[in-house]
Amino acid sequence: MSVLVCLAVILFILMKFVGGEKGTRSFIALFLNFGVTFATMLLMGSKNNPIIITLIACTVISCINLFYINNVSIKSIAAFISTMITLVLLVSVIFILVEMSMIQGFGIEEIEELNSFTLYIGIDFAKVAVCTIIMGTIGAITDTAISISSAMNEISIHNPLIDRFGLFKSGMNVGRDILGTTTNTLYFAFIGGYLALILWFKDLSYSLGEVVNSKVFSSEIISIFCIGTGAILIIPITAWLTAYILSKDQNITPKNKLTSE
Template structure:
């Protein structure tokens, strides 16, 4: 507990010194987002509530906190917010189908021993839960990519107000290409770093490569990484188009 307090204090001091007021808001946003996740998990235990709708509401709340609370309400955060929600809705629909077809919902055989004492008949659709978990894992990356596109596009439009909508859209895509590679690699190592112990466990149990690839835990994690990459890629043209459409007047769209 003392370690957590010390690390949180160091993080708060650094974010305050470097980020100023925005750094303080960013620090507080961590706790607000954590609160949203806790509330969402609590409501997901109710079998009468649809986890997909809860996930969408949670994503809206998290996006609003990360964009409007930290960066305030302005033109760039509005376009980033709209882009984030559109991308999230598209992925939710896609993930429901994918989770069901890939059969990655529920628990893997590696987890059965730890869960053997509990009843798994809890009346919750694990297909929807699986889709919700993956989307919630990627919402931060989607929001980050959206604001990373809309913010420089706003600056480009401010300094070059004569740009047409098509030219501003092309600038947004160019910015997106620059951040795409680093964002995808960041997601890859973030997810795999968290499951490093799992790979050591696979090695100790002499899993074959085929056994690892076909493991439900490994497949679910790989699908999460791929979906995160798809979401970051998809949000780039969506944000670029919405931002260009919003900033450039209709008369100069060509």
Template structure:
């Protein structure tokens, strides 16, 4: 038994012991989402495939698995899923434009050193591939933020069913503002935690601060962080307005049906 298997068993045990059945579903969802990403990657090898469309489809599937498989189908997960899909659609065009503008598609100088024996003319649009990478890096934070807003809004509405759409929307925005700062910090420090070795390598290469900022590999990661931050910011008003409207509308329908 190797270290990966031991860590997997520890994770499984903790998730089941602490989360119960929901923890078990969360553990299974990790592997389902992993195979979705793996399938998307294999399909990208086809030269006729559009990586952006594949990533968009994968984001929808991952959102559905994360929300409905783990938390089951209810008003909270439905509104969070709808908000996630709408926010992702808004981000698609922006992300592709940003990747082309910053020119971070393809391999950087630091990455090609060990790949010089390979042919890079593989017939794949690396700008679209990079846009797909940014999308896949964004979806996790967006889904997490969406359910973190819709769930407390549902509880607020359940205890105060007479709230108007505007009052419930304002409550959702206040919740989102509290989450926004911590989510942005999580994304930022996740980059430095994952790329600490890269920063050390920049130091070994005697890169100046300007050279580090202009390095393609650094710029690509910064684009990913900023796109994820924009997605986390956009999901707050989108989830708030959708959840407020759907909950209040459902309340009105329930009142009419009891008359």
């Protein structure tokens, strides 16, 4: 426990030193997001509709990450709307993928550990699989959305004569740079989190085909593809919406924009 406290203190000091007030808010937001996630799991365990609960939780998490950390501003509003649009588009795609791939439930590798437990708990595992992917997506798309909208807002401030198309093009260029690092982040997060699983597959003498077709491996790969799809979709949506909002409000001068932040 003392190690966790020390690490938390170090993290807070670094975030405060580097990020200032926003760093402090980001640190507090970690605990707020944990509280929302924990409450979501409790509500899902109470046999409520997990999809609706997850979507509400994702909306609250987006508000915390965008409005609490960055305050209510043009860039945070544009990022929030873009996040909601992308989330709605993804939900239908995730439903179809989970239904076709049948990744819900547990894999054969986990059966031995679950033999002493009953699986009749009154929860639809297909919906749980959808909720898992949605929760994994929300962090990536909010991060990408605020990065693009914030950069476009700065461009608009320092170049108020830029037109809507030029602003949109700048946002797309920023998004393309972010996309490369996001996909690599997803890949290494998977490898780091499931390195022990890969070693276990090796000890079980699984062939490459058995590894690829195992439910545990397939569910994570599909999650990465869904999160990556969300990270791609959020780029043009945020770029267009932010360009539309910034160019529409022609009466806001650079000075007023700075004070509104």
